[in-house]
Amino acid sequence: MRIFSFARVLLLLFLSCFVAIVSPTVILTQNVTNTVEDSITVFPGITIQITCNVTGSNSLSWNMTGSTESPAISEMFQTDTLGGFSLMFLSIDGSVISSTATAVTSSNTSITCRDGTPGSSISATIDIIIKPVDPQIYMIQNVTSDSSNITVCPNDPITFSCRSTTGILVWALDDGQSISMAYFTSLGEMVTLGDFELVVTNVTILSLEIESTATISSPVTNFTLSCHTNVTNGLNRLSSAIEVTVRSPPVPVSSVNVSEVCYDSISLNWTDTINSIDTPQLDHYLVSVTAQNTQTDLIVNGFNTSLTGLTSNEQYTLSVVSVNCAGNSTPMTVQRTIMAQKPSVPTLQGLDLLSDRSNTSIATISVRWELQIAYSLLSLVIVSWFLV
Numbered sequence: 001m002r003i004f005s006f007a008r009v010l011l012l013l014f015l016s017c018f019v020a021i022v023s024p025t026v027i028l029t030q031n032v033t034n035t036v037e038d039s040i041t042v043f044p045g046i047t048i049q050i051t052c053n054v055t056g057s058n059s060l061s062w063n064m065t066g067s068t069e070s071p072a073i074s075e076m077f078q079t080d081t082l083g084g085f086s087l088m089f090l091s092i093d094g095s096v097i098s099s100t101a102t103a104v105t106s107s108n109t110s111i112t113c114r115d116g117t118p119g120s121s122i123s124a125t126i127d128i129i130i131k132p133v134d135p136q137i138y139m140i141q142n143v144t145s146d147s148s149n150i151t152v153c154p155n156d157p158i159t160f161s162c163r164s165t166t167g168i169l170v171w172a173l174d175d176g177q178s179i180s181m182a183y184f185t186s187l188g189e190m191v192t193l194g195d196f197e198l199v200v201t202n203v204t205i206l207s208l209e210i211e212s213t214a215t216i217s218s219p220v221t222n223f224t225l226s227c228h229t230n231v232t233n234g235l236n237r238l239s240s241a242i243e244v245t246v247r248s249p250p251v252p253v254s255s256v257n258v259s260e261v262c263y264d265s266i267s268l269n270w271t272d273t274i275n276s277i278d279t280p281q282l283d284h285y286l287v288s289v290t291a292q293n294t295q296t297d298l299i300v301n302g303f304n305t306s307l308t309g310l311t312s313n314e315q316y317t318l319s320v321v322s323v324n325c326a327g328n329s330t331p332m333t334v335q336r337t338i339m340a341q342k343p344s345v346p347t348l349q350g351l352d353l354l355s356d357r358s359n360t361s362i363a364t365i366s367v368r369w370e371l372q373i374a375y376s377l378l379s380l381v382i383v384s385w386f387l388v
Contacts, residue, residue, distance in 0.1 A: 024056035024115040026124040039127035042105050043135070043166060043208065049102045050085075050126060052113035056095050059116025062087055065109050072116055073099045085111065105130060131208060136165045139227045139240035149243040153325035155218045160242065161201075162227035167208035171198055174224040181212045196225075219246050249327035250275050250282050256320050256332045259304075263312050263339040269304035270320045270332065277301055283324045288331070290317040314338050 059074035090098040172178035202211040228239035260267040275282040319331035
């Protein structure tokens with residue numbers, strides 16, 4: 001009795017394995033993530049295609065939530081409809097048959113593919129969930145880390161970041177070039193747009209968020225870069241753009257004036273009606289002093305300076321240049337000759353004291369001196385005396 005029971009158990013196990021081997025299977029895939037999912041989330045208006053592969057059967061049927069229809073698909077190139085879905089028999093390859101159900105999504109639904117064998121209950125279902133229509137686009141750059149327009153130096157690399165909540169974003173240049181980046185693009189995959197390198201940096205499939213960067217290593221001319229949501233599938237286009245101004249060399253100062261010349265120094269000032277310190281047009285001024293093929297440069301953050309340590313009786317060429325990261329302006333130049341020598345100190349040559357005997361409270365002192373330098377070289381002579 002035990003032997004018979006044991007054999008019976010082995011037979012049942014064998015038959016169950018055989019049934020498992022030959023039982024039909026149903027697999028559903030979709031074009032949103034190109035994987036097998038129980039549910040997918042999409043925006044309204046996006047075209048979705050469900051593919052059903054049935055193994056071990058020669059027919060299949062489709063069914064969807066809220067519908068009593070169940071169209072059977074069994075012939076090559078057979079088509080049918082189910083609600084808003086278009087059904088098509090794709091192929092039969094040995095023991096595998098394929099069919100697609102395609103629709104433009106508008107509301108939540110579920111669609112099921114079943115083995116068409118009479119009496120079979122084998123099936124697979126996928127839920128289609130419509131994401132609320134709230135497309136967003138956000139774009140920033142790494143120079144000031146915000147979304148405002150910027151001014152940059154030539155050949156300085158810039159990176160722009162864009163985030164879209166529609167599953168697709170489009171980079172576009174003002175010359176008409178554009179390229180799309182989608183949520184199913186491989187992370188880290190690099191494509192180019194003009195001189196830009198575009199990379200998808202983050203994807204959140206269920207919320208259809210995608211982030212991408214656009215990097216240009218050597219900007220030389222002004223441009224506008226924009227990032228926008230896809231304009232297809234019934235969504236309103238949202239766009240974010242940043243204008244980039246690439247600096248050019250500043251204009252020259254208006255005039256240079258020498259305000260004072262001494263035996264070892266020169267003071268000068270200049271007028272600049274266009275440039276302004278600490279703006280994108282100007283970083284600083286460069287004042288150069290040249291004599292006998294020797295040049296000394298001085299960085300100045302204002303509109304005047306004094307140059308000291310010069311040599312008497314020497315002619316100097318003075319120039320003022322406006323400077324920013326794009327280069328220098330043409331110089332504004334003047335020439336001046338330093339005084340021949342330093343004025344000498346006057347020396348006393350005599351002293352006479354005359355007394356008014358009638359008024360003992362008054363004393364008169366006469367002082368006489370001689371100068372060792374021409375009067376033209378003196379701006380002021382000061383005489384001081386003390387009564388003791």
